[in-house]
Amino acid sequence: MITEDTARELALALPGAIEQDHHGFPSFRVNGRIFATLPQPDRLRAMLDEPEIRTAASEHPEACTEYYWGKRLACVEIDLAGTDAELVRDLLAQAWEHQAHR
Incomplete structure (x- = not known):
């Protein structure tokens, strides 16, 4: 389990975040692009590309679910109570990489 504060620290530790x-x-x-959000204190959404979203959800079903915005697969939603800092750090880094170079 990690807290909202820890998730925030991990996100802000990325270059230029x-x-x-x-x-x-x-x-x-x-660079002006959202790579993650904290819509609830126990939920983090990481803006990955579609294959990365599906991989995270299938490899970590206890913590990650696919999140749709309408009919579009938008991000992976992470249950902070069901995960650890290592997984969150990895998913945030992937999301940061995806948005930083667009």
């Missing part, structure tokens, strides 16, 4: 409000909850951005 900043925190900004996104419709009333924290978002983490690099």
